[in-house]
Amino acid sequence: MAKPLTLEKILFSQGFGTRRYCSDLVYADLVEINGVLADDPEVKMDPEGLVLRVEGVDWVYHEKAYIAFNKPANYECSHKTKHHPSVYSLLPRPLIERAVQCVGRLDQDTTGLLLLSDDGQFIHRMTTPKKNIGKVYEITTAEPITQKQIDLLLSGVVLDDDPKPCFAKACTILEERRLAMTIVEGRYHQVKRMLAAVGNHVAQLHRSSIGNYAMPADLKEGEWCWLSISDLEQLSKSIE
Numbered sequence: 001m002a003k004p005l006t007l008e009k010i011l012f013s014q015g016f017g018t019r020r021y022c023s024d025l026v027y028a029d030l031v032e033i034n035g036v037l038a039d040d041p042e043v044k045m046d047p048e049g050l051v052l053r054v055e056g057v058d059w060v061y062h063e064k065a066y067i068a069f070n071k072p073a074n075y076e077c078s079h080k081t082k083h084h085p086s087v088y089s090l091l092p093r094p095l096i097e098r099a100v101q102c103v104g105r106l107d108q109d110t111t112g113l114l115l116l117s118d119d120g121q122f123i124h125r126m127t128t129p130k131k132n133i134g135k136v137y138e139i140t141t142a143e144p145i146t147q148k149q150i151d152l153l154l155s156g157v158v159l160d161d162d163p164k165p166c167f168a169k170a171c172t173i174l175e176e177r178r179l180a181m182t183i184v185e186g187r188y189h190q191v192k193r194m195l196a197a198v199g200n201h202v203a204q205l206h207r208s209s210i211g212n213y214a215m216p217a218d219l220k221e222g223e224w225c226w227l228s229i230s231d232l233e234q235l236s237k238s239i240e
Helices: 007-013 019-027 093-097 120-127 147-155 190-197 229-239
Strands: 031-033 051-054 057-060 066-071 111-117 135-141 157-159 162-166 170-175 178-183 202-210 224-226
Touching: 007 019, 007 031, 007 051, 066 229, 111 120, 120 229, 135 190, 147 170, 147 190, 157 190, 162 190, 178 190, 190 202
Parallel strands: 111 202
Antiparallel strands: 031 051, 051 057, 066 111, 066 224, 135 178, 135 202, 157 162, 170 178
């Protein structure tokens, strides 16, 4: 059982606004708790498992936010964008208010799995190079893929700004112009530059998994979902 919190603090922790605003939501009859209309912002309760309904929208209590997001193309993983809209513009206001951050980034034209969280320790564990967490990218190439190119990607290629070779941890041809490649580093435009180094070119790039966690097949572009306890366990196994 979690430590009891006032309803006002619970709403505040979930990103519904300032504490004063959260109290006003209750007084305005805009908050339900497990289907029952709330009338006292100071009432204390165990927050675990609470299903809130705030201004007509259902919201399950989460002490920390761990999110999987299917990033569309032409969105930037930044609050201060340069040429395209921000991925944060596709998230509900409470997640923005509680300051979720991208766990690593994807290029504006890259689609697929993006994790977000307001847990700084989780973000650090998932992004530190020391953990060598594999990330799987599904790549559509401009030219047919050859076995020689696969061999070079697996044995290591040198990028133009670093004499240290860059390796694919795994590489599998899916179709004539499609392959799945696993990398554990996160260098700038790494996948695109690796393909260019072996004489091909990335036409489309999609990240399908991070560590042991694969993006749900039913998560459509632009949609997000909470990571379950099982999902988080799978990610933890990836960084042990």
